[in-house]
Amino acid sequence: xxxxxxxxxxMAFRATPSTWAQTTKVKVINPATGDGNFTMYGHSVGTRFNxxxxxxxxxxxxxxxxxxxxxxxxxxxxxxWRPTWDTHWVYYGKSTVGLEPSFYDLDSDGSxxxxxxxDSSYTYTFNGDGLLAVIEFQILYVPSSxxxxxxxxITNVDTTLLNSxxxxxxxxxxxxxxxxxxxxxxxxxxxxxxxxxAVVVVKKCRLKIAK
Ligand SMILES: [Ca+2]
Numbered sequence: 001x002x003x004x005x006x007x008x009x010x011m012a013f014r015a016t017p018s019t020w021a022q023t024t025k026v027k028v029i030n031p032a033t034g035d036g037n038f039t040m041y042g043h044s045v046g047t048r049f050n051x052x053x054x055x056x057x058x059x060x061x062x063x064x065x066x067x068x069x070x071x072x073x074x075x076x077x078x079x080x081w082r083p084t085w086d087t088h089w090v091y092y093g094k095s096t097v098g099l100e101p102s103f104y105d106l107d108s109d110g111s112x113x114x115x116x117x118x119d120s121s122y123t124y125t126f127n128g129d130g131l132l133a134v135i136e137f138q139i140l141y142v143p144s145s146x147x148x149x150x151x152x153x154i155t156n157v158d159t160t161l162l163n164s165x166x167x168x169x170x171x172x173x174x175x176x177x178x179x180x181x182x183x184x185x186x187x188x189x190x191x192x193x194x195x196x197x198a199v200v201v202v203k204k205c206r207l208k209i210a211k
Contacts, residue, residue, distance in 0.1 A: 023057040024169055026066065026132065026159060028152045028176030038152065038178040045142055048078060051152050051176055053117070053133040058171075060163040061090060061126040065118025066133045067158035071150035072113035072140075075178065077103060079136040080115045090130035091121050101133075111140060116158065125164050142180055152176035 029052045030038050038051065053066045070077060080101035083089045097120045104114030117133035141148060153175045161169040 024059075024161065025056045025172040025174065026154060026161070027054055027056065027174040028052070028068070028154055029054050030176065036174060036176045038176055040139065040178070040180050043139055043142070043180070045139055047139045048136055049139075051135050051137065052083075052131060053135070053154065054129065055090065055132055055161065055171075056129045058090075058130075058161060058169060059127050061130075061161055061169070062164040062166070063118070063120035063162040064090070064132055065116055065158060065160055066154055067114065067116045067156050068133075068135060069114045069151075069153045069156070070137065070178070072105070072107070072109065072111035074139070074141050074148055074150050075111075075137045076140055077112040077115045077135060078138045080117050081134045082117060082119050083131050083134045086131055086134075088131040090126040090132060091119060091124065094121055094124045096121050120162075137178075139180075145182070147180055147182045149177065149179035152178055 028036055030036065031050055031052050038049065040047070040049070043049075051068075053068070055061065055064065068077070080103070082096075082099070082101070084092070086092065099119050102116045103112045104116075105112050107113070115135055117135065135152075137152075155173045155175055159171075159173055161171050163169050
């Protein structure tokens, strides 16, 4: 009887990951907006900003790693963390192997185009939605005209999730999108705002004079 019960429980455990695995996702999220867009208005060279990587609908997460690439002529990957201090971190408050992030400058131009952030628990496995990584970038180039953009790209084989059997968890991966919009469009926008404000001020002055 006990053996039968264990078999049933075992089958249930085996069935759960394969059922849920289809909807597991890892996404790059802008902490300032809550979506995957990193539209940088009016920032100068040297400005730093953060991206986060989140996992959604995961079951039995024993270990993970996120590998992120950028165009290193536009952005330098300056720092990265396993966000151990954040209650949303998948292994918050748990014992982990404690791997430090690795940075990649394979073309040796002094700008990191890649970073690998990951960790593994010893016995605990995570279920649900949670934070995986925080990554910091520095803007290297701002065009005087036109726009520049690149993906904060995690769609590679090194972005992986493992379950407690050390099997890959089938995962959809969504990169972030970084863009500095066209300078002329911004200038035009600011000019329109300035003209509109000036018209309002002139109208108010006229109203006061009329009174
Ligand atoms: Ca490089």
